[in-house]
Amino acid sequence: MDPSPLVDVLRPGQPSSLSSPYLAHLTTLPLPELTREPVSLQTQLHHLTSSLTSFTHTSYPTFISLHQTTTALTSSIESLSVSLTNLLDTSLPALEENTAAWKTRTDTVLRERNKARVVLEQHEKIRDLLDIPVLIDTCVRNGYFAEALSLASHVTALAGKAHENNSPPPAILTSVLSEVQHSITQMHLSLLETLYEPNRKLPALWKAVNFLRKMDAFASDDSTHSKSRPHAEEHLALAFLIGRESCLKAILEPISRDIQRLVNQVTDDQVVDQTDDTVGTTQFQHKSESTKELDEREKEDLARHLKKYIDAWRECIYDIVTQYATIFLERSSTHSETTQDEDLFSRLHTLLRTYSTRALSTHLYSILQSSLPLLTLTHLPSLLTQLNYCSTAFSRLGLDFRSILIGGGGLFSSAILAIVKHDFETAVEKWMARVEKARGMTGKNGLLSASASSNRISAKPAELPSKWLVLPSLVSSPPIPSSSDNIELPHIPPHILSSYPPLAELTNAILGVLNGLRLVVLRSPNTPISAEGVSELLLILDEIVLGRGSRVLINYLKLVVSFLDGDVERSGGDVEKVRGREREGRVVSAVGRVFFDVFGGFVRRALVEGVYGVRLDGLKGEGEGEEKSEGWIGRKNEFEEMCRSLGVEESESEEEEDEESEKE
Template sequence: MEQTLQVVASPLADVAPLVDVLTEASTSALLSTPSSKGYLSHLTTLPLGELNQEPIALQTQSHHLTSSLTSFTHTSYPTFISLHKTTTSFASSIDALTSSLNGLLTISLPTLEDSTGIWKDRTEAVLRERGKARVVLEQHEKIRDLLDIPVLIDTCVRNGYFGEALSLANHVTSLVHRADGTKDKPPPAILTSVLAEVQHSITQMHLSLLATLYEPNRKLPALWKAVNFLRKMDAFSGEPTSSSLASLLRPRSTSLSARTDASSRTRPPNPSSEEQLALAFLIGREVCLKSTLEATGRDIQRLVNQVSSGQGDSDVDKANDAGKAQSKGKTKGKVKELEERDKEDLARYLKKYIDAWREGVYDVVTQYATIFLERSPTHSDAATSTDNDDALLSRLHTLLRTYSTRALSTHLLTILKPSLPLLTLPHLPSLLTQLNYCSTAFSRLGLDFRCILTSGGGLFSTSILAIVKRDLETATEKWEVRVEKAHGAAIKSSARITSASSSRKAVSPAEMPSKWLVTSSSVDSPPLPPSKRASGTAGPAHIPPQLLASYPPLAQLTNAVLGVLNGLRLVVPRSNDTFDGTSKSEDASLSAEGVCSLLKMLDDIILDHGSSKLLTYLQFVVKSLQAEEPEAGSERKRLREREERIVVAVGRAFFEVFAAFVRRALVEGVYGYELERVEKGGWKVRGGPSEEWIERVWLENRKTFEKLIKDMYGEEEEEEEDEDEEDEEDEDDEDDESE
């Protein structure tokens, strides 16, 4: 049996298993279950006999199971009924649970999640506000102190506690830098607000300190304090304190800062903050100086403008009618003279103005020197500070010199130049003394301006020449008016003479010389100078010859000239040295230049113009006397001879006595030089030949007068003149021997 099985098994070794055959042939799903596959595999292992008995065994087991199940069902049907109900109830419960879970996942949970998010958002804002409120409550004292800082700074600025104000501002700046942890985040809002208020307060402090520099009557301590705090604020640098505070309020931009740095590297260097601060100081004190000088300067300018307006009016009046004169402020040439009261007021205003200018400028210069030139060097490295400090100090000195020169030229010289020529000579000595004292005081500060006052062509030299010229023109004008009055009626009478009148009636002057040129006691025998040469040189240079008293018009002209010279004596330096034009002394040079200019002015105005008018009158008188009829009686002849004697006496008194005396009075009486040496050495001072310098019109008029006398008296006069010349030569020889 075993051999048969072995024989049978051998050919079926390569046949597919029964399970696979049945599975492929059947479409039932029962054969695919694991239990079916296991049972089919078991069948293949059974022998054929057992395999044939297998259906019977299966059927028997099926009947047995059916009967057992029927019995069990019969006996346990309540259990099955209960199990069925329970199973049905459990299935429905599972379905309800499934639907509940589906609703929870799809509806309830998303709604809960949304509600939770909304609640979180609402509670976060509340919690944040509560957190802020808690922080504010915890930091209440510090926040209150921070908010009080701008008020404290304002109070400190108003009360002058500038150091405390700067300390508070620096404290706020440090708080901002501490709170500003990240560079891309702006400072907190409260710090931004406080910074804005602090910046405004510091700006007000800056303006208050600058306003201190513009306040008049501020002394050195207050100005020192203001300048020092402006230095601490670095108010005139590229980034002052207020700007640095403002920079914290602006958003940061890397590209902008880079462009700013690049532009700052290419920009030319600006003046240092110390120079700008010094310039601001000088500007502020300059405004105060102007306000101090304004009132007095306005009064001076008012009087000067009167002269200017009068000059314009005089030009119009001259164009309309050259013969009319103003009743008030009479014009002399191109200058209108002030009244005596106005001159006194002008001199008083000038003294007051000079004192105010001296005090104001001296205060500014000393304050500037103390604040900017005498302070300690700037705080910097020792290796580089020396050169920088020296350069800065040099520029500050230059700024002071520039201001001093400007203050002198702008405030003082511009007032003195138009004002001094309007005064009289007695007013000048006190002003010159006052200005010399002022210059001496300023010389300690390096501002000695005496050379501008008294040197050749200086302020007072020019003013003295202008005043002397004006006074001499006034005296000459009065003389000419008097001569024209005696001569002028003849011009009118000549117009009334018709060509039809064939009579030889002469045209006579309005006044003959005997009526006005000599005193009544000297009409018949007018006094004559003893000699042509010694008449004007005898006696002291400051005492006029007694002979001139016999000629009232000449005496008046002499008194007018002496009045000018007496005033001149007070303002010019008198020299005891000999005049040779080679002295190196400033006063001697000034005297030499002054005496030469004034002598030329005296010759031009008094002698040239005065002698021309007098010579014209005398020529007309002689012509009228010679034109009289020769058949006139003895009385008429006696009167004519008397007039001729007066003509000769007046002419000789003018040319020989008056001219020589006034020239000696100027050169010897005022300056102390010898007239002869001045005439010989004047060319060394003036730079020209002496012959050209001493040539004058009045000398030509003198020669014309001598020729007139010769024509009038003929040979007799020539013989007398020859005798006089011989006497003069003898006197000269005697003088030479005595010398």
């Protein structure tokens, strides 16, 4: 028997929880019992050992199960301990942290749910607010501008209420306000586009301008100040004129292109006269041989396009002026109660006057200035009548522009001078070409050429005067001017000119020009040519017809005379040569006298007295040119000296005396 348990039990100072009751029991026993206690304990030990052995043999499955259960329980307890440790050390702090952050995370969700709840409660109002931009856009596209402005004012009022509460407007209101502003901007552009549409009449333009006024489309930043109102009205008027000007250009541009196409076909052809006084010859140098002139069909087209252009310009400008006056001036005059309104009315009226002047100078004056000189005189009366009617219609609006048409230096005055000058030049060029052909100087295409220099010109003319200047039946005694030739009649050409075919052709050409000029004067109540213009026309006639015509004629006659004198000298005074010289001399003298005395005097009277009914001797400046040795008067004196050198003048005077004596 192992005494160690007993020793442990009996060891003082170290009582265990099991031994303490037993030790207390021992102390109560008497000695005999105490001595018998070991035996009793031994007996109980054997009994317990036997019972334990029996119990072990009978209940070992239970012990095994108990052992397994105890082992599993121990593992579970250890696992539970670890789990509890993790729960205390990790999960519970994390749970505490998540629990603390839960409120923060749920506040946002709660606010959004509250917003959603408010949205659901205010769904009808929000839908109406969101429909406003669509409604405004629909109103703008369909022309219901008043309704669009009313809806825009409603949205602006809502935004103003939000500002009054010292809080920023809601995002939805800001978005709606932005879309509304976009639609109002589109409305603004649509109204401005109305001003640029050609077919718009006064009611549509009136409506557009009124809505632009309501929108304060041209108001400055300080538009709330009353002084900015006049500036906005002026800007609106200027925008109106710019828009209608664009319409005017769109209408006139196609017609203007047709006119410019015809005008651009014509190039300037300047003829430079070079006179060689040494040999008495004239050469003509053409700067451009490819000059194109409008034919009759093209001139008819140009006149037709001009009439169409003038009608379109008149209709458009009249509409613009009347529309402007109705929309701006009448409204300003009815509201002009203060000095500021009177100043506004004055500025608006000045703006209209400036625009009308610019429209006249830019669109009408410029196109007429470039195209009228290209027409013939027969086209001018109808155009002048049309423009007079147009000016009369505009005079009711205070825009009478007849002064620039028929006044001194006006459009038609300049055009008539240019056309007459051109027609005179055309007629004289044919005369000069014929004379130069007889002289032996013809160029390409019938134009006068300077290809041959003066020292290479033949001393013999290609044709003598008797061959082409006078009728063949009158060569022996060519008719000369006499008192029976009535040169004083301005409308009937002297009969003597028919004896000289080239002079008759030149006379017919000049009379054709004068008849066209006379038609312009008769059809126009207010003649475009003043007294100063008549003097200028007379100077053109003297310079071109008489000056150039006499110059080439004198040069030809000088060549003929020098040839005849040389031929007689070379023949040694041959009778036939002398007779030929006398015969050609009479023709030379007669042609020169008819040209200077009959033709020159008749065409001058036909122009001044026949066309304008003005006395030639009473015309201002008449007679001043005769005092000069230059021009056709100087060549007339030169011709008379040449006739005296021929001795023709004396023989003719003797023949006249013989004729007078025979008559007596």
